[in-house]
Amino acid sequence: MKKWLMLGLLALGLAAQAQGNLEVDTPVINSLKSSMQSRFAQLEPLFSAGALGLTRDGKVEVHDPAAIPLAQRPVANNLVGAENRDRAALYREIARANQHPEWEADIARTFGRRWIEKARPGWWVQDDNGQWKKK
Amino acid sequence: MWLAGGILLAGAAYGENPEPLDLQLQLARLEHPFVVIEALQLQVHEGQGELQIGSLALLGQRWNRVRLQCGQLDLTPGRWRCHQGRLQLPGQAAIALELEQQGGDWWLRLQPGADEMWRFRYQANGRTQLSLHNASPRLLTTLLPSWRAKALQGRLNGELEGDAHRFKARLSLSQAGYSSPDGRQAAEALQLQFEIQGRRQAQVWQVQGSARWSAGLLYQEPVLLEAANQRLRFAGRVDGRGWKLDEAVLDWPRLGEIEAQGQGSWQALEAGQLRLPDLDLQTLGEVLLRPWLESRGLPRMALSGRGGAALKWQGSGLQQISLEPRGAGLVVDSGRLALEGLSGRLEWQRDQVREGELRLERLALGRLETGAFRVPLRLQGRELALRQALHIPLLETQVVVDHFKFTYLPGPGDWQGRLGLSVQPLALEALTRALDLPTMTGRLSANLPAIHYARGEASLEGDLVIQVFDGNLSCTELRLIDPFGPMPRILADVTARHLDLGQMTQTFSFGQMTGFIDADLRQLEIAQWRPLAFDARIVSSPGSYPRRISQKAVENITALGGGGAMAAVQGSFLRFFQDFGYRRIGLSCRLENGVCHMGGIAGEDRNGGYAIVEGGGIPALTVIGYNRNVDWNELVSRLQAAIRSSAPPVIK
Numbered sequence: 001m002k003k004w005l006m007l008g009l010l011a012l013g014l015a016a017q018a019q020g021n022l023e024v025d026t027p028v029i030n031s032l033k034s035s036m037q038s039r040f041a042q043l044e045p046l047f048s049a050g051a052l053g054l055t056r057d058g059k060v061e062v063h064d065p066a067a068i069p070l071a072q073r074p075v076a077n078n079l080v081g082a083e084n085r086d087r088a089a090l091y092r093e094i095a096r097a098n099q100h101p102e103w104e105a106d107i108a109r110t111f112g113r114r115w116i117e118k119a120r121p122g123w124w125v126q127d128d129n130g131q132w133k134k135k
Numbered sequence: 136m137w138l139a140g141g142i143l144l145a146g147a148a149y150g151e152n153p154e155p156l157d158l159q160l161q162l163a164r165l166e167h168p169f170v171v172i173e174a175l176q177l178q179v180h181e182g183q184g185e186l187q188i189g190s191l192a193l194l195g196q197r198w199n200r201v202r203l204q205c206g207q208l209d210l211t212p213g214r215w216r217c218h219q220g221r222l223q224l225p226g227q228a229a230i231a232l233e234l235e236q237q238g239g240d241w242w243l244r245l246q247p248g249a250d251e252m253w254r255f256r257y258q259a260n261g262r263t264q265l266s267l268h269n270a271s272p273r274l275l276t277t278l279l280p281s282w283r284a285k286a287l288q289g290r291l292n293g294e295l296e297g298d299a300h301r302f303k304a305r306l307s308l309s310q311a312g313y314s315s316p317d318g319r320q321a322a323e324a325l326q327l328q329f330e331i332q333g334r335r336q337a338q339v340w341q342v343q344g345s346a347r348w349s350a351g352l353l354y355q356e357p358v359l360l361e362a363a364n365q366r367l368r369f370a371g372r373v374d375g376r377g378w379k380l381d382e383a384v385l386d387w388p389r390l391g392e393i394e395a396q397g398q399g400s401w402q403a404l405e406a407g408q409l410r411l412p413d414l415d416l417q418t419l420g421e422v423l424l425r426p427w428l429e430s431r432g433l434p435r436m437a438l439s440g441r442g443g444a445a446l447k448w449q450g451s452g453l454q455q456i457s458l459e460p461r462g463a464g465l466v467v468d469s470g471r472l473a474l475e476g477l478s479g480r481l482e483w484q485r486d487q488v489r490e491g492e493l494r495l496e497r498l499a500l501g502r503l504e505t506g507a508f509r510v511p512l513r514l515q516g517r518e519l520a521l522r523q524a525l526h527i528p529l530l531e532t533q534v535v536v537d538h539f540k541f542t543y544l545p546g547p548g549d550w551q552g553r554l555g556l557s558v559q560p561l562a563l564e565a566l567t568r569a570l571d572l573p574t575m576t577g578r579l580s581a582n583l584p585a586i587h588y589a590r591g592e593a594s595l596e597g598d599l600v601i602q603v604f605d606g607n608l609s610c611t612e613l614r615l616i617d618p619f620g621p622m623p624r625i626l627a628d629v630t631a632r633h634l635d636l637g638q639m640t641q642t643f644s645f646g647q648m649t650g651f652i653d654a655d656l657r658q659l660e661i662a663q664w665r666p667l668a669f670d671a672r673i674v675s676s677p678g679s680y681p682r683r684i685s686q687k688a689v690e691n692i693t694a695l696g697g698g699g700a701m702a703a704v705q706g707s708f709l710r711f712f713q714d715f716g717y718r719r720i721g722l723s724c725r726l727e728n729g730v731c732h733m734g735g736i737a738g739e740d741r742n743g744g745y746a747i748v749e750g751g752g753i754p755a756l757t758v759i760g761y762n763r764n765v766d767w768n769e770l771v772s773r774l775q776a777a778i779r780s781s782a783p784p785v786i787k
Contacts (some may be wrong), residue, residue, distance in 0.1 A: 025728065026667070026668075026728070027662070027668075027669065027728065028622050028624065028662060028666045031622060031662075032622065035621065062356070064317075064318055065317070065318035065319055065321070065356060066314055066317075066318030066321070067318070068318075070321055070323045070352055070354055070359070071323075071352065071359070073354060073356070073357075073359060074357060074358075074359045074426045074430075076428070077356070077357040077426065077430035078340065078426070078429040078430060080428040080430065081429050081431050081432040081433070082429070082621075083431055083432075084432050085620065085621055086432075086621055088432070088620075089617060089620050089621050089622060093622075094589065096616075101590075120631075124563065130696070133692025
């Protein structure tokens with residue numbers, strides 16, 4: 001019982017600390033964020049069309065390819081690939097900037113929750129169990 | 136056959152009585168491995184007939200209340216015919232049909248839609264014919280509702296015929312499409328032609344055929360394939376236990392031929408092999424590799440040249456892979472990394488050690504190009520290693536890779552490995568010329584016995600030593616972060632000792648200075664060849680040597696100090712002399728988020744300023760900086776401007 005409590009406290013502490021340092025700002029983080037921002041104009045219509053969704057681990061996934069005309073699907077796949085590449089690099093970089101590379105997965109999940117909170121109504125998002133639902 | 140028997144019985148029963156009579160026939164249940172019919176009712180009344188089936192189970196589906204109505208039912212001895220018939224399945228539009236039986240022969244004509252016809256003929260000798268005119272998938276999805284979700288479209292035309300000993304079919308599919316419910320497999324506007332024929336010998340069917348794909352798109356996430364008149368021909372055998380593909384050849388224009396062989400039971404593939412003897416790699420890269428890599432966020436790659444490959448598969452999994460590039464080329468991220476003239480052979484075999492060798496004519500990393508070299512490799516399990524040291528010619532010397540070993544880990548960790556390399560002394564003159572930098576003389580050598588790569592990060596044990604400007608510069612704590620990611624970075628600590636200022640200032644047209652300096656750059660971080668962060672300190676080297684600084688150098692140093700820097704001498708006084716004496720030089724800059732936090736000679740801060748040059752000798756000159764936080768980009772552009780022009784900065 002004591003052990004469990006300790007673990008819980010540790011996890012809480014980690015989450016709180018990770019939360020506190022998510023705003024860390026380095027040239028690499030800025031560059032990744034601006035790359036993601038400039039891509040957003042292309043991703044936004046795909047989110048609105050229900051083609052893409054936000055996963056709980058902070059990534060973008062093709063949720064419903066059928067919502068994209070067949071000839072455009074490779075373009076959408078490439079956008080998702082490039083976006084996830086930037087996102088993975090962003091989480092890793094934030095973990096590094098916090099001097100805790102092992103926090104990467106926690107940071108990704110925290111960001112996942114944030115992106116989902118910020119998602120517009122009608123977008124597909126994953127709940128805590130990984131199930132897709134429309135926001 | 137069995138169903139025919141049942142209805143024939145009804146016909147025969149009626150045939151005994153020539154008078155047109157009302158007839159009623161009821162069957163409670165009929166069973167057959169493929170069909171189960173319950174509550175069958177046949178009614179004939181004044182030349183019209185109706186067949187009702189309470190429950191029909193066929194092809195794994197079950198329908199309740201199936202009705203077959205005949206607008207006109209001709210019943211004569213030995214022959215019957217259902218004319219203007221309608222087949223009604225629950226929840227479906229009625230299908231027009233004609234059904235006729237004479238002796239052992241059957242005719243069935245179905246018209247599920249306008250301008251659509253399915254003609255079926257079965258002869259007493261076992262010969263069966265099916266002819267299709269604009270057949271749509273509707274009939275199929277009616278019989279197999281699970282196919283409805285695939286959104287099948289298209290028209291099928293052609294003929295199928297056969298008996299117990301042989302069959303042949305010639306079909307053409309046009310405007311065809313489908314989509315899996317999740318959209319990850321789909322097709323659009325497909326045009327396909329097939330021909331297939333078979334002959335039975337004992338219990339084995341020998342089958343052969345061909346197909347041609349002439350139009351449309353085929354999508355298997357993430358790859359979208361386009362029709363280019365791809366042709367397939369195949370021959371094989373089929374029996375009750377399984378199948379064997381003797382040979383299939385897919386001829387893909389521009390790409391090359393793909394050959395396949397295999398065998399399996401009806402449940403699983405037992406063995407198979409794929410041979411791609413001579414492929415055009417550029418097409419392979421564009422069609423298959425690029426979409427696959429880019430959807431995984433890997434950098435854009437372009438392939439060129441030709442090559443062969445083979446894969447062997449057996450029940451337990453992949454057994455063997457061999458690759459044979461023939462003058463292949465690879466360009467990553469439009470030139471960040473390029474390989475040219477790659478040839479040789481590489482083989483991987485499950486549970487075996489295989490040795491192979493690749494030859495490379497040229498490897499380019501940005502502007503740096505190597506000569507030709509050989510790469511002797513060993514493959515074992517998930518491990519790729521070097522068999523012998525690698526000698527890579529680079530700028531009249533060589534880079535020697537003593538060892539490397541990489542292991543592929545399934546999952547997010549991807550690759551992990553270690554290598555050791557050394558750079559034999561390399562003339563800086565050639566290196567700086569190749570990199571388009573100001574020409575420097577000196578030598579670079581490196582000894583990095585242990586480079587570890589894991590989790591997207593390479594750490595380098597050992598050091599890189601550059602003998603330049605008569606001094607020594609060494610890089611330690613070298614790390615490469617995300618070398619294959621969107622923002623590759625280099626981290627290092629740089630220590631420089633006894634650099635000759637005379638040579639340095641001449642190289643960079645920084646005016647004239649004599650003397651020596653020591654420099655320390657801690658936690659240097661570079662991305663896209665620009666520094667992101669460092670903690671730097673430059674001081675005069677200890678020892679006794681002449682220390683002079685020219686007017687132009689003073690101007691440039693004041694520029695370095697930012698807007699607030701000034702030379703602590705009278706402007707008129709400065710103009711009389713070409714150079715001055717100094718006692719010490721000191722400058723520090725901690726670069727953080729684009730801002731350089733500056734300082735001067737330790738312990739020599741005065742009046743809120745910091746001394747960069749402390750005067751000494753005759754005439755003496757002291758340079759003091761006042762601006763402690765300078766924007767890095769501004770500093771660099773001001774320095775560049777100062778070096779370019781000889782216009783004097785503001786000196787008070």
